[in-house]
Amino acid sequence: MPALIDLGASITIQDARQNYLLVTNLPDVWSVELLSAPSDITLFGAEVATKLTALKREMTTSGRKAHLEVTVGSDEVYEFRVQSVEFQEGELHLVTTIIDRSEERHRERLLRALLREVSHRSKNLLAIIQSIALQTARYSGSLELFLHKFRGRLYSLSQSQDLITDSSWRGAYFYELVQQQTDKYLPENTHLVHVSGDNVLLTPNASLHLGLALHELIVNAVSHGSVLRSGKVIEVTCLRLPVDGHDSLELVWDEVLDTEKTAEGEDALKAHFGSTVLERVVPASVNGKARYEISSGRISYRLVFPLESGSD
Numbered sequence: 001m002p003a004l005i006d007l008g009a010s011i012t013i014q015d016a017r018q019n020y021l022l023v024t025n026l027p028d029v030w031s032v033e034l035l036s037a038p039s040d041i042t043l044f045g046a047e048v049a050t051k052l053t054a055l056k057r058e059m060t061t062s063g064r065k066a067h068l069e070v071t072v073g074s075d076e077v078y079e080f081r082v083q084s085v086e087f088q089e090g091e092l093h094l095v096t097t098i099i100d101r102s103e104e105r106h107r108e109r110l111l112r113a114l115l116r117e118v119s120h121r122s123k124n125l126l127a128i129i130q131s132i133a134l135q136t137a138r139y140s141g142s143l144e145l146f147l148h149k150f151r152g153r154l155y156s157l158s159q160s161q162d163l164i165t166d167s168s169w170r171g172a173y174f175y176e177l178v179q180q181q182t183d184k185y186l187p188e189n190t191h192l193v194h195v196s197g198d199n200v201l202l203t204p205n206a207s208l209h210l211g212l213a214l215h216e217l218i219v220n221a222v223s224h225g226s227v228l229r230s231g232k233v234i235e236v237t238c239l240r241l242p243v244d245g246h247d248s249l250e251l252v253w254d255e256v257l258d259t260e261k262t263a264e265g266e267d268a269l270k271a272h273f274g275s276t277v278l279e280r281v282v283p284a285s286v287n288g289k290a291r292y293e294i295s296s297g298r299i300s301y302r303l304v305f306p307l308e309s310g311s312d
Contacts, residue, residue, distance in 0.1 A: 009025070010027060011095070014093060014094040029072050029073070040053060052068065056082060067080060077100075078102075081098075132157075157212065163207060171202045198239055209285040213251075213301070214236075230256070234256075237250075243304060246307070246308075248288075248307055
């Protein structure tokens with residue numbers, strides 16, 4: 001008994017007629033000054049007493065055990081463990097141990113909430129992957145080309161997901177997102193992408209889709225643009241601005257092309273799936289609008305979306 005009390009448990013002992021012989025270490029929520037002999041009602045209140053009375057009614061033989069869990073207020077949870085014990089021959093007593101389960105139940109609720117969140121985000125991620133696979137297959141002329149593009153886009157998602165996971169699912173900061181999506185393709189020329197503006201914390205959904213947009217833009221810049229040959233810096237900006245009375249976020253990608261590449265025409269530079277992602281998939285996913293243009297020796301991409309739907 002002293003060991004149980006040291007661990008924070010409460011103990012009561014009653015005789016066969018349910019008269020209290022011992023009450024010790026009750027939780028503060030039930031620690032009241034008694035003006036009469038203790039009973040289930042005076043100790044625990046009518047609601048808990050009704051449940052305890054029904055439980056103890058079945059404790060008629062030695063060795064019987066039962067338990068009851070009650071919630072007090074909004075978040076306090078206590079477990080009553082009742083056991084019938086024969087101290088001396090023919091003398092049956094009820095020993096009740098009361099244990100505070102509040103913290104344990106709180107952790108369980110939190111774990112269930114986290115598991116639901118993981119399940120929800122996993123389904124969203126699978127839906128994005130499915131969309132990528134379908135769109136990539138639609139605009140790939142061969143299996144080899146499909147695998148090449150699909151692997152790159154999956155890698156983009158995994159990079160963004162790493163940032164989201166590292167932030168405990170809060171999202172990813174814009175500067176880190178740009179760096180992570182571009183460093184792979186410019187490992188020795190990271191200075192060729194200059195980021196400025198507001199380093200906003202994007203929501204997980206916005207992080208995944210903006211990461212995908214940045215992936216398409218940097219792949220096109222390295223594969224079809226002139227960034228490595230000309231050494232001209234790509235300007236990437238992120239700014240908060242009011243749009244139609246709402247706090248919004250503007251992402252701008254500004255890339256300079258050389259005359260030779262521009263002469264190839266917009267169709268040669270604007271990859272089909274990249275265009276679909278940049279102009280339709282990403283804007284729709286963050287409730288925004290986008291414009292993707294190749295003209296006058298420049299590639300320009302501008303995405304504007306409501307701040308509340310994509311970032312904090």
